[in-house]
Amino acid sequence: AGDAAAGKAKSATCAACHGANGKAMIPNYPNLAGQNAAYLESSLKAYKNKERSGGMAALMAPQAAMLSDADIANLAAYYSSL
């Protein structure tokens, strides 16, 4: 499983859209707080692997592309812990 502290350190960019506490201010962005870690990893990898093209994928794919698998596991651990 990921390291939530490392995930928190990595989450500054995410917070811009998903909120400092994982609650998105913008309604078509998802809340991440308390989401299942395995689902968060699956979603981030789907964006990274360009397996999602609907909704905000155009915005998310470049973000996910910059993340390593460790970053993804850490971010998932962090947000699921909120």
Place this chain on the structure above:
Amino acid sequence: AGDAAAGKAKSATCAACHGANGKAMIPNYPNLAGQNAAYLESSLKAYKNKERSGGMAALMAPQAAMLSDADIANLAAYYSSL
């Protein structure tokens, strides 16, 4: 916006994976409770339009395909209200 009561009536199938209260028992399925309605609509439409192929898309696309836009709006209203 959708009708949460109509969404609740429609949610029996969803509950099988996403939990009776929108909290998924299975970690690679997302919790839906308290998620942003506009995001839920965007996700369901992305599955319906086959714009998602990663993760559980193979399971979700046929489910979403059976939903009308009104169903989608109602389910989004319901789950965001939990």
